[in-house]
Amino acid sequence: MSMRVRGTALAYGATAAYAAALRPALLSWGATDTEADTSYPSDELIENATSRSTMAASLPAPPEAVWPWLVQMGCGRAGWYSWDLFDNGGRSSTDRIVPEWQDLAVGDRVPTVPSGASYFRVEVLDPGRTLVLRSDLELPSGRSFDPRGAMPRSYADGIWAFHLRRLPDGCTRLIVRTRGRGVPSMANRLFTWILGEPAHFIMQHRQFHELRRRVARREFAGAEGTEGAEADRARRGDLRLLR
Numbered sequence: 001m002s003m004r005v006r007g008t009a010l011a012y013g014a015t016a017a018y019a020a021a022l023r024p025a026l027l028s029w030g031a032t033d034t035e036a037d038t039s040y041p042s043d044e045l046i047e048n049a050t051s052r053s054t055m056a057a058s059l060p061a062p063p064e065a066v067w068p069w070l071v072q073m074g075c076g077r078a079g080w081y082s083w084d085l086f087d088n089g090g091r092s093s094t095d096r097i098v099p100e101w102q103d104l105a106v107g108d109r110v111p112t113v114p115s116g117a118s119y120f121r122v123e124v125l126d127p128g129r130t131l132v133l134r135s136d137l138e139l140p141s142g143r144s145f146d147p148r149g150a151m152p153r154s155y156a157d158g159i160w161a162f163h164l165r166r167l168p169d170g171c172t173r174l175i176v177r178t179r180g181r182g183v184p185s186m187a188n189r190l191f192t193w194i195l196g197e198p199a200h201f202i203m204q205h206r207q208f209h210e211l212r213r214r215v216a217r218r219e220f221a222g223a224e225g226t227e228g229a230e231a232d233r234a235r236r237g238d239l240r241l242l243r
Contacts, residue, residue: 072101
């Protein structure tokens with residue numbers, strides 16, 4: 001077997017292995033089968049989606065304590081609690097809840113770059129339960145556009161949805177659903193499959209970790225001076241990441 005044929009066979013084999021085993025795990029990391037299969041508010045916003053993911057984590061605080069961290073997200077705001085060098089202009093995401101960033105409403109723009117040329121638009125806001133951000137980008141410029149007007153020749157649009165559910169112990173199950181599509185379809189699918197999905201996994205995994213660290217610290221601070229299981233739970237909060 002020639003080196004070229006062997007290399008081609010290895011490439012096909014690696015692609016098949018990624019598609020069959022690794023990719024499904026990335027797209028449903030942390031989520032139960034039920035969570036991954038459930039329909040959530042806002043799924044209908046992106047019809048005929050060509051990409052979808054559902055990731056989840058358990059956070060050591062009630063939904064009302066997690067919610068303020070989510071509504072203040074954004075570039076030039078609290079950041080995204082992920083890898084700030086890549087998605088927040090190198091500026092560190094805040095470690096505190098900032099009152100002036102809590103007044104978010106449907107229709108508001110949440111910047112994704114310092115210039116504000118691209119942004120998420122708030123599509124759904126149900127305090128303590130659901131926050132849905134939508135992105136509509138003209139390609140190749142990467143600038144946001146209003147989908148209610150004329151559609152560009154090439155574009156990508158999608159939602160980034162945060163669903164909070166209270167667990168029996170009072171903590172929060174955070175389920176993050178994405179749905180996306182693009183035109184031209186084949187080019188969009190290839191980009192999403194090769195770069196978009198792995199990048200989202202890396203950034204979302206980091207965001208779960210950083211949110212867990214932030215809410216656990218605040219829960220621990222609130223538990224200081226208490227005794228027993230409640231205080232111990234707060235101390236161990238940063239270890240609570242359940243599949």
